[in-house]
Amino acid sequence: MRVVSLPALCFVRGRDSSVKAFSTPSLLLALVGVFLVFPSANYVQASGLPLSSLPELLSTLALLPLIGSRWLRRSWAYRMRLMLAGRITIVAGLLCLGLVSKSVLLMSGTYQGFPVCYRAMGHEPPVGLCEKSYDNPLARFTATRVDEVIDFGPGDWNLSFMNSLRFNYYWWVAGSVLRERIPFTAFWRGAVELDASELISVTYVGAGQVQIGSERLRLSPSYDRITREQMRIPAGRHDLTVSYRFDDGQRSGGDGALGPLATFRLEGREGPLPASGPPLWTRLLGWFIDFLAVVSGLILAGFYWPVIKAQWPWLLGTGVAAALIMLRPVVDPPSAINGYMFLSTLAAGVLVTMPTRKRRHFLVACAGMAIVILAHEARAHPSLTSVLLRDGGGDFLMYESFARSIL
Numbered sequence: 001m002r003v004v005s006l007p008a009l010c011f012v013r014g015r016d017s018s019v020k021a022f023s024t025p026s027l028l029l030a031l032v033g034v035f036l037v038f039p040s041a042n043y044v045q046a047s048g049l050p051l052s053s054l055p056e057l058l059s060t061l062a063l064l065p066l067i068g069s070r071w072l073r074r075s076w077a078y079r080m081r082l083m084l085a086g087r088i089t090i091v092a093g094l095l096c097l098g099l100v101s102k103s104v105l106l107m108s109g110t111y112q113g114f115p116v117c118y119r120a121m122g123h124e125p126p127v128g129l130c131e132k133s134y135d136n137p138l139a140r141f142t143a144t145r146v147d148e149v150i151d152f153g154p155g156d157w158n159l160s161f162m163n164s165l166r167f168n169y170y171w172w173v174a175g176s177v178l179r180e181r182i183p184f185t186a187f188w189r190g191a192v193e194l195d196a197s198e199l200i201s202v203t204y205v206g207a208g209q210v211q212i213g214s215e216r217l218r219l220s221p222s223y224d225r226i227t228r229e230q231m232r233i234p235a236g237r238h239d240l241t242v243s244y245r246f247d248d249g250q251r252s253g254g255d256g257a258l259g260p261l262a263t264f265r266l267e268g269r270e271g272p273l274p275a276s277g278p279p280l281w282t283r284l285l286g287w288f289i290d291f292l293a294v295v296s297g298l299i300l301a302g303f304y305w306p307v308i309k310a311q312w313p314w315l316l317g318t319g320v321a322a323a324l325i326m327l328r329p330v331v332d333p334p335s336a337i338n339g340y341m342f343l344s345t346l347a348a349g350v351l352v353t354m355p356t357r358k359r360r361h362f363l364v365a366c367a368g369m370a371i372v373i374l375a376h377e378a379r380a381h382p383s384l385t386s387v388l389l390r391d392g393g394g395d396f397l398m399y400e401s402f403a404r405s406i407l
Contacts, residue, residue: 025080028088029073031095032296033063039138040102042146043112043278044286046293048102050137052385055297061370062300065363072363079303091295098292101285110278114150114190114240115143118159121183121247123166131161132404135385149272150188150242154261158387159184163400169392174253179392180261183247191276193237200273202229203265206246210266213238223248223259237276242266311364318368322375 036059039048051057066072080088117130125131128139135145144161162182169176177183192212202210207221210231217231246262266273277283308315381388390397 025077025088026073028080028084028092028095029063029066029076031092031099032299033067035095035098035102035292036060036063036296038099038102039106040289041105041108041110041112041278041282041286043110043283044102044105045290050134052135054384055293057374057384059293059297059300062304065366069363076303079306080299083299083302091299094292095296098289101289105282105285105289108282109141110282111141111146112278113146113148113275114188114242115141115146116186116188117142118144118161119185120161120167121185121245125161131159134160147188149274150264150266151272152262152264154263156382156386157262158385160387160400161404163387163390163397164404165398165401167392168397168401169252171252171392174251176252176392178250178252179389181246181248181250183245184262185246186242186244186264188240188242188244190240191237192233192240192273193276194233194235194268196235198233198235198268200231200233201265201267202231203227203263203267204229204244205260205263206244206248208242208244208264211241219244226260226263240275307363314364314368318371322371325372325375326379328379 036046036056037048037051041047045053046056047053048056051060066076084091118133119125119129119131129142130139130144132139133145136143162179162184167177167179167182169179169182171178200210200212202217202219203226204219205222205226206219208219210217210219212231212233213236215231215233217229219227219229244264248259250258268274377384390400
């Protein structure tokens with residue numbers, strides 16, 4: 001008879017229980033959720049918080065019902081055993097590697113673009129040297145955010161810090177600062193790499209200075225028209241610094257015609273001047289992370305597919321409603337979103353009070369509301385990161401200012 005010592009038996013049992021725990025659907029769900037929201041470098045498509053891409057947002061929304069519903073978590077456990085069988089451990093291990101990869105890129109300090117520090121003239125930031133942004137929730141690089149390119153016109157600066165009660169200017173009060181002309185400064189830094197000597201164009205309204213390598217271009221104040229200057233940069237890799245200032249002095253009730261709004265574009269031969277890319281090994285890790293994000297999305301889609309298939313008439317109707325919302329012109333976004341919320345809530349109420357209602361009806365109702373709201377947001381704004389500059393003296397400015405205080 002073979003004798004097994006008690007410590008050895010405990011080790012074997014402990015090892016078996018650890019392997020079993022690592023292969024449970026509950027752990028897989030937790031890993032998928034943490035992997036999708038964990039932040040990483042900005043050149044990764046699945047960069048996590050702040051969830052600035054549509055696939056990331058949809059995947060996170062798909063996770064929320066699973067977090068709040070015990071019934072759905074039981075369904076998840078059943079479906080995962082059918083879908084993945086004995087491969088749950090493999091997928092969980094890959095997601096752990098993905099989390100390690102995200103952590104490595106986060107700690108590497110690499111990025112794609114130009115870190116920029118925005119400041120409002122005459123106002124100190126509440127915290128730190130630069131104004132904060134939802135695009136950079138961890139306030140990395142001593143910057144407001146990282147701009148992929150320096151290419152901004154009158155309506156796409158997306159400066160969310162201006163939606164603060166610090167800038168609650170009333171347009172009907174003479175002498176007040178105009179909300180769309182709040183004076184601000186920007187300071188970009190980074191590096192560019194040119195294959196050949198190139199003529200760089202600077203289009204601007206305001207004032208500032210551009211330095212690329214040893215070449216420096218001073219931008220004289222220009223507020224009555226859009227000005228264009230050029231500078232020739234030799235081939236090679238060059239450090240870049242850009243300082244920009246906009247303060248046209250215009251106030252409400254002032255005399256004279258208003259000049260153009262803030263504009264600053266740095267362009268090369270083929271369009272906006274790109275920043276130097278990150279090292280190859282970081283991009284390879286980024287591709288691996290994106291691959292795992294696709295796998296996670298497919299797992300979530302496979303889980304929800306039976307519900308989608310069973311409730312396709314309702315979801316088809318929601319899709320038609322979303323298409324109509326996308327086609328109609330946007331007149332008053334705040335009023336429109338209130339109307340869509342009311343109608344979708346009414347439709348959801350009808351769905352969940354049906355005599356033959358089931359739990360999946362409530363799930364479909366919530367999904368329909370989310371689809372309608374997302375369709376409206378996509379129609380009203382060009383991207384998920386777009387900023388709607390609120391009117392002074394309005395409730396929406398106050399609400400967003402409170403949200404920024406939490407940030």
